[in-house]
Amino acid sequence: MSNSDKAQEKKKFAGVFLDEISKSPLTVTILAIFSGLVLGGLLVAVTSEDVYAAVRVSFGETLRVAWDAAWRTYKALFIGSVGDPARIMAAFQSGDAEAIRRAVNPFFESLVQSTPYIFAGLAVALGFRVGLFNIGAEGQLFIGATTTVVVALFLKGLPAIIHVPLALLAGFIGGGFWGFIPGWLKAKTGGHEVINTIMMNYIAFRLSEFLLRGPLKNPEGYSPITAEIQDSAKLWRFFESPIRFHIGFFIALFCAYLVYLLLFKTTWGFTLRTVGSNPHAARYAGMNIVKSTVVAMFLSGGLAGLAGANEVLGVNHNLAVAFSSGYGFDSIALALLGKSHPLGVVLAAILFGFLRNGAIQMQLTAGIPIDIISVLQAAILAFIAAPAIIRTIYRLKEPEMDLDTITLRGWGGN
Amino acid sequence: MSPILELRGITKRFPGVLANDHIDLTLEQGEIHALLGENGAGKTTLMNILYGLYSPDEGEIFVRGEKIEVRSPSDSIKAGVGMVHQHFMLVPVFTVTENVMLGDEITRMGGFLNRRAAAERIRAISDQYHLEVNPDAYVRDLPVGVQQRVEIIKLLYREADILILDEPTAVLTPQEVDELFTIMRSLVEHGKSIIFITHKLREVLEFADRITVIRGGKVVGATTPQEADQNQLAAMMVGRAVDLHLEKAPAQPQDVVLQVEDLVVLDDAEQVAVNQVSFEVRAGEILGVAGVQGNGQTELVRALTGLTNPVSGRVTLLGQDITTASPREITELGSAHIPEDRQRDGLVLTATVADNFVLNTYYRPPFARGVWLQEEKVLETAEEIIEKFDVRTPSALIPVGSLSGGNQQKVIVGREFSRPIKFLVASQPTRGLDVGSIEYIHHRLIEKRDDGCAVLLVSTELDEIMELSDRIAVMYRGKMIAIVDAAQTTKEEVGLLMAGVVAQSGG
Ligand SMILES: Nc1ncnc2c1ncn2[C@@H]1O[C@H](COP(=O)(O)OP(=O)(O)OP(=O)(O)O)[C@@H](O)[C@H]1O
């Protein structure tokens, strides 16, 4: 063939390559995150008083101030979640161990924040895969934390190697039981799991409040909070104070791997995924839909319970009222962002953990309300949920058939 | 005068497949143009491009001599092109009017829907073309044939001049087919132009003005009903001579495999759909169940395969009572089922072709060792079935939903035929298949029979029933009104039975 033919062939290849990239859902995810950040920056700018003051000066000044505000915000977010590079350098040069720990702490703290997200995100993702909306992760998390704290407080004299697994198991079973109930109700009565998991959330919140004001309250204190758990039940921390980074993060990664194996490598997972994507075909193929629903809700609840157990055993070392502040609810968004795949969930959880941790710093140094992070997360999700917007903005190609997005069964059906 | 529609050099690649390869096609004003081709030839893809669902890699589209750019269905609707998909796109809980308005709502001041105006227009359209559709009916209450007319109204409502119908007759009863073609005639008389896709050669010869045949994404011929006959068309489609007549040895029936006694089954609306039905199927024979769609066949099959529990009666398979057995228990006795609704029951569209091949055997060796799926074994088996059943797919690892309709059916047939079975329920096994594949599957069915399998064939295609069955049972309004010996009956007699006309003489 002639050279020009070859050149054309090459161009075609490049074209095809670009086409494929621009069709990939991953590209959409990345661009959605990017767009969310841009939108967040704009929002910071339009809510900043300095910017309005600058409007009176000149247009150029306005732009400069707006840019400055956004820049400061994201810089604070970065420093808060990863650390201040200059400070880290200085600490290492000084060789002072305490200074080094303080300097790198933000990074590890972000991982600490990511850990419950991984557990709870896996919980919701597992439900999605089986066609179930588990809105109850937050409640399951509370119950898991409660059962864990009972085991961690009152069992004494056990070696850590037994006490820790036992306490985690208690959290898994507690959360699992809280997920099992709506699963069982759905299987037996057709009651929709969305309604029932929401109801179960309220019961869980009030129940844990009751327990913390009564039987579980630290007898030596006044606030609704338990005593500190036994040392033998605490999850191992890798560094000294102030770094709280603990082994729970790796347990969470291991759980993600287990969920991956379960879903994609075992016959059980085959059943669960089939029930989730086409219950009619699952019935035709002789699968037990009732069993799958109940088992999936139990496992999902159990994973959410582990998120609670992780917070008790690894971070707080006690249980307080309303300690979770929304890990369970955020995880619904997170599971969507991670496309309900364990690896995606881990990545999304890490992103959420860094955002959450950085937001605190952002509020302190840049005076930006922490809520901006919620807006940012919401924007990212809206972009993911409506890929058409991203495709239009960035002129991406339509995928020919979007088969890898998980279609959830309708709200009204059974 | 320039043709109303002209496609020039349309090319479309999917990963691993050249679905359309420089296709040229012209449609004249006022003609019915049939598009023929084997499964996976690229017919649906071509029509989806014309309708703006896919964008072509190369090629141009001209409407009334003017080049148009279609990036989305709204562009093609603007150019007067409308399409009825093989799988209808209606909202069952909406009325006809609401469905038709969807996406093109007439609003009154303040953005309120003006249902009354829309209903008036629908009534006018319905009258003009004799569609006989009640705008206020709920779509879920309508038979398939009427739902299809609702789809057609949707196009006319949007003032489409070029109508594309993708396999419109696959799910219709013979009577509905006749009605559809009357409607199509009346449409072209009013100046519309129609492209329709079908696998039924008889329909093509009877109703088309012109015929274009595509194979492997290329146009391989154009002809007219006057110049061609069924054998020629079949050969053109498949690229070899197809034997449209099946040779088979007389059956050698042996022991009773399936025994059904006084079976009563309810449908979804809790109405009696199968009423006191009794029959048996023996090893080595094919019992054909004939009947117009909706006379209880669906419910009968669902009861026999464990998908619904009968209210009374008894079903025995290979000596075991399976009246209330689960689908898995029945499958494990050695029974196979080709379901009527392949996309609903038979396949998980989002799962890979390979996974769909093991949909009901994945939990057993060799596909599972303990709880671990043996992916390599699954893949190996998948490749064997793909080869054996000539499933046209670029790989076993793509979602089965991206295969052409006919190839999806072959995945099911391949799966069910690839394990040792003693009883087979085949419901509409060749729906949507091309003549070559039909020939292949018919031969396999006969082969199963000769291997000593008992076959229950349920089909609304009278020709298929006549050709394959050893005995024919006719269902009418939930009853099995007759069981006749296939060798001693005629198509006419069975046709009358299907209409509920029972001969006075005899039992
Ligand atoms: N969305 C898609 N993604 C990937 N491949 C596709 C897609 N749609 C179609 N194909 C492939 O393109 C080819 C043509 O498919 P098409 O649906 O057009 O066939 P068809 O002629 O309509 O067949 P049938 O008579 O079986 O409906 C097939 O090989 C099919 O696998």
Ligand SMILES: [Mg+2]
């Ligand atoms: Mg098709």
